[in-house]
Amino acid sequence: MMTDTERRAWAYLARVAEPPCVSLTALIAEIGAVDAAAAIARQQVPRGHESVLRATRARAAEDRSASDLEVAHRCGARLITPDDDEWPGFSLLALAQADTGERGGVPLALWARGPARVDDLAAASIALVGSRAASSYGEHVTGLLAGELVDHGWGIVSGAAFGVDGIAHRSALASGGPTMAVLACGIDRDYPAAHSRLLAEIADRGVIVSEYPPHTTAARHRFLTRNRLVAALSNAVVVVEAGARSGAVSTAAWAVKLGRPLGAVPGPVTSATSVGCHELITDGRAALVADASAIMTLARPDGVAGPDHGPARGTDGLTPVQQRVHDALPGRGAVTIEEIVFSAGVEIGEVRAALALMELGGMVAMEGSGWRLP
Amino acid sequence: MMTDTERRAWAYLARVAEPPCVSLTALIAEIGAVDAAAAIARQQVPRGHESVLRATRARAAEDRSASDLEVAHRCGARLITPDDDEWPGFSLLALAQADTGERGGVPLALWARGPARVDDLAAASIALVGSRAASSYGEHVTGLLAGELVDHGWGIVSGAAFGVDGIAHRSALASGGPTMAVLACGIDRDYPAAHSRLLAEIADRGVIVSEYPPHTTAARHRFLTRNRLVAALSNAVVVVEAGARSGAVSTAAWAVKLGRPLGAVPGPVTSATSVGCHELITDGRAALVADASAIMTLARPDGVAGPDHGPARGTDGLTPVQQRVHDALPGRGAVTIEEIVFSAGVEIGEVRAALALMELGGMVAMEGSGWRLP
Numbered sequence: 001m002m003t004d005t006e007r008r009a010w011a012y013l014a015r016v017a018e019p020p021c022v023s024l025t026a027l028i029a030e031i032g033a034v035d036a037a038a039a040i041a042r043q044q045v046p047r048g049h050e051s052v053l054r055a056t057r058a059r060a061a062e063d064r065s066a067s068d069l070e071v072a073h074r075c076g077a078r079l080i081t082p083d084d085d086e087w088p089g090f091s092l093l094a095l096a097q098a099d100t101g102e103r104g105g106v107p108l109a110l111w112a113r114g115p116a117r118v119d120d121l122a123a124a125s126i127a128l129v130g131s132r133a134a135s136s137y138g139e140h141v142t143g144l145l146a147g148e149l150v151d152h153g154w155g156i157v158s159g160a161a162f163g164v165d166g167i168a169h170r171s172a173l174a175s176g177g178p179t180m181a182v183l184a185c186g187i188d189r190d191y192p193a194a195h196s197r198l199l200a201e202i203a204d205r206g207v208i209v210s211e212y213p214p215h216t217t218a219a220r221h222r223f224l225t226r227n228r229l230v231a232a233l234s235n236a237v238v239v240v241e242a243g244a245r246s247g248a249v250s251t252a253a254w255a256v257k258l259g260r261p262l263g264a265v266p267g268p269v270t271s272a273t274s275v276g277c278h279e280l281i282t283d284g285r286a287a288l289v290a291d292a293s294a295i296m297t298l299a300r301p302d303g304v305a306g307p308d309h310g311p312a313r314g315t316d317g318l319t320p321v322q323q324r325v326h327d328a329l330p331g332r333g334a335v336t337i338e339e340i341v342f343s344a345g346v347e348i349g350e351v352r353a354a355l356a357l358m359e360l361g362g363m364v365a366m367e368g369s370g371w372r373l374p
Numbered sequence: 375m376m377t378d379t380e381r382r383a384w385a386y387l388a389r390v391a392e393p394p395c396v397s398l399t400a401l402i403a404e405i406g407a408v409d410a411a412a413a414i415a416r417q418q419v420p421r422g423h424e425s426v427l428r429a430t431r432a433r434a435a436e437d438r439s440a441s442d443l444e445v446a447h448r449c450g451a452r453l454i455t456p457d458d459d460e461w462p463g464f465s466l467l468a469l470a471q472a473d474t475g476e477r478g479g480v481p482l483a484l485w486a487r488g489p490a491r492v493d494d495l496a497a498a499s500i501a502l503v504g505s506r507a508a509s510s511y512g513e514h515v516t517g518l519l520a521g522e523l524v525d526h527g528w529g530i531v532s533g534a535a536f537g538v539d540g541i542a543h544r545s546a547l548a549s550g551g552p553t554m555a556v557l558a559c560g561i562d563r564d565y566p567a568a569h570s571r572l573l574a575e576i577a578d579r580g581v582i583v584s585e586y587p588p589h590t591t592a593a594r595h596r597f598l599t600r601n602r603l604v605a606a607l608s609n610a611v612v613v614v615e616a617g618a619r620s621g622a623v624s625t626a627a628w629a630v631k632l633g634r635p636l637g638a639v640p641g642p643v644t645s646a647t648s649v650g651c652h653e654l655i656t657d658g659r660a661a662l663v664a665d666a667s668a669i670m671t672l673a674r675p676d677g678v679a680g681p682d683h684g685p686a687r688g689t690d691g692l693t694p695v696q697q698r699v700h701d702a703l704p705g706r707g708a709v710t711i712e713e714i715v716f717s718a719g720v721e722i723g724e725v726r727a728a729l730a731l732m733e734l735g736g737m738v739a740m741e742g743s744g745w746r747l748p
Contacts, residue, residue, distance in 0.1 A: 137642055144644075266640030266652060268511055269664040270518075278640060278664040281655065288662065290643040290652040 002083060009037035010081045010109055011065035015213040016040055016056045020105035020225070022097055023052040028108075029369065033081070064213070071214040075188045076203065077113035086112075088122035091359055091366040092258040093232045095352050100257055104228060107211035113187045114207035116155070116178045118233070121207065125155035125180065126295055127234035127255075129248040130164025130241040131273045138241030138273055141265055142167040145240065148292035150177025154299075157182065157234040159226065160195055160202070164240045164248070169202055179206040182229045184222035186214040209233070227251040228258070236261040236299035238289060242276030249276050256285050259356050261298045263289035321346055325354040326363060334370030376457060383411035384455045384483055385439035389587040390414055390430045394479035394599070396471060397426040402482075407455070438587070445588040449562045450577065451487035459695055460486075462496040466632040467606045474631055478602060481585035487561045488581035490529070490552045491724075492607070494696075495581065499529035499554065500669055501608035501629075503622045504538025504615040505647045512615030512647055515639055516541040519614065522666035524551025528673075531556065531608040533600065534569055534576070538614045538622070543576055553580040556603045558596035560588040583607070601625040602632070610635040610673035612663060616650030623650050630659050635672045637663035695720055699728040700737060708744030 017024045027049045028036045039045045040056050080086045090106045097105045146156050146168045156172035158165040160181040172179035181202045187210045190196035227250045237255040242248040255262040264286035267274030280286035289295050328344040341348050358364045365374045384407050391398045401423045402410040413419045414430050454460045464480045471479045520530050520542045530546035532539040534555040546553035555576045561584045564570035601624045611629040616622040629636040638660035641648030654660035663669050702718035715722045732738045739748045
């Protein structure tokens with residue numbers, strides 16, 4: 001159980017930099033949250049971590065951790081940190097961190113409001129995203145897919161926006177399934193305001209998540225950053241409808257960067273809101289998905305299981321490279337990627353890809369910065 | 375110029391076996407049409423060609439060549455043989471022959487009715503095929519695509535059936551472009567009967583083609599065999615709309631067998647008539663094509679040219695007639711059509727057609743009322 005001091009330290013750290021902040025994540029991983037918070041507050045950090053000073057200087061002197069935790073408590077929210085059981089793995093974000101720079105990376109912490117567990121949902125959910133200006137076709141299909149996926153035991157992740165996002169959440173709730181809204185503002189804010197009732201229902205029966213502290217306002221750069229969490233907190237991303245410049249295309253780009261399976265729903269070629277979907281398919285970035293069954297296959301490419309059929313986890317279906325990476329994991333304990341590279345004799349890029357895919361299949365698990373058998 | 379004897383021999387051979395007939399094609403290639411016809415009629419063939427006897431035994435004794443040519447003449451049709459200039463290459467069919475067996479292979483001959491040249495059309499056309507029970511969406515998109523492709527200089531090939539096929543032909547005609555209907559019955563028959571007026575218009579301004587002799591009735595196996603000619607006589611096959619078991623899927627399968635570029639138009643996932651298209655895309659057999667531009671890229675994957683914007687390409691792909699017309703143009707300056715007719719020794723109608731197509735390909739240019747090299 002986390003002490004109050006630890007929780008305060010995390011709340012301070014979650015606000016002291018604009019998340020994600022790779023340098024701050026690295027500092028915390030090395031010296032722990034309490035010492036990291038103290039070091040940042042003093043603006044004196046261990047050698048090698050100097051870059052974190054610039055990222056935290058503007059907010060270091062102001063400690064709002066008590067009031068943030070109080071606001072969260074009042075609206076029924078909690079702070080989830082990498083030290084909590086509920087923390088989702090974020091392994092793909094961690095793996096991609098080197099390539100995605102400061103805009104990518106693992107969140108510092110998550111604020112969450114609602115009864116659904118974030119780790120459980122992230123382990124068995126589909127992100128349905130799309131145009132705010134959805135057509136009636138897009139709305140209809142979103143509703144159908146969300147309902148059918150929920151019927152098969154999947155949760156629905158989206159961004160609570162107008163159009164496809166909103167319908168995805170609503171349809172999941174209407175089908176009695178869990179849904180997660182990832183916000184680009186604080187979990188105490190209703191954005192968009194017209195969705196306040198929907199957000200209240202999600203907070204009541206699903207979960208609202210944000211890496212931003214309470215009171216944070218939605219801003220353009222935060223939507224783009226938020227989109228990576230939609231991809232990170234689901235097993236597959238599906239763009240139901242998107243114009244050529246839809247924000248959903250940004251979420252799709254994150255899915256590609258993270259190696260998250262990406263699907264796109266086709267539509268009439270005469271519809272402007274399907275142009276983005278068709279481009280994703282044509283470019284080979286997204287698989288064409290025409291029904292819930294195709295989406296489930298996308299999310300579990302080994303065909304082993306949807307979340308409703310229980311995790312059968314044989315290694316029979318592994319590729320030779322995956323098998324070598326799998327064999328490089330010890331019977332107990334975790335090893336680093338570098339150790340796997342050495343003992344498997346497989347290139348680091350291939351090791352990363354193999355681990356990511358096997359993690360989806362539940363055949364390996366991340367522990368700290370290392371990997372172990374589940 | 376072919377003699378009457380030769381033409382009679384070809385007409386006899388075009389009926390004596392159910393086409394395509396690889397063994398008969400091989401015999402004709404070895405000993406010529408006149409000797410092949412005589413040998414078949416006697417049922418005595420050179421050693422090594424015995425298999426052709428079984429394929430021709432049922433019809434060998436009956437020579438209807440005179441009446442077939444007479445019927446063709448009366449309805450304004452002609453017989454095109456491999457010895458004629460107008461014979462299209464069929465190189466993909468010939469290459470695939472070993473794999474496709476008796477159901478595949480090059481036609482024995484083609485019966486053609488209408489002013490458009492089969493070889494020219496086959497060199498610059500798109501096959502638009504699809505469901506007989508097209509939706510209003512499918513009809514709308516077929517019309518749009520056919521019109522736009524014609525505007526860019528492409529001809530439209532299809533099967534004259536209800537639904538997508540019919541709209542494709544109609545839209546091509548309405549846009550003033552050439553269109554070819556490939557039939558599964560004799561060119562003297564209207565199939566389907568309700569399309570008699572459409573077929574008359576195609577015969578008037580485009581061309582109707584069949585490998586079956588006059589009077590042949592449409593039969594199920596002939597539709598499947600005909601579908602390979604739709605793929606063989608176009609630069610790319612596009613399935614606009616197709617149910618899961620549509621005949622268009624058979625044409626698509628032929629395109630794949632022949633290595634012909636294949637596209638499919640997506641549609642609403644809620645529409646039964648788009649299921650076949652989505653399957654073709656998902657399986658990786660067809661490329662998703664959402665507009666005419668994507669279709670043209672598919673048909674000319676080297677990006678060199680639609681027939682309309684050629685950066686002056688080589689003359690390698692020209693038909694013999696086009697080559698003669700091309701050679702009649704001087705190194706500098708322009709000449710009139712009449713001068714080309716004289717120096718090329720080609721009829722004025724054919725010169726016009728050749729110039730029009732080569733202009734689309736960027737190989738000749740108009741100047742005032744004359745023509746020149748670009």
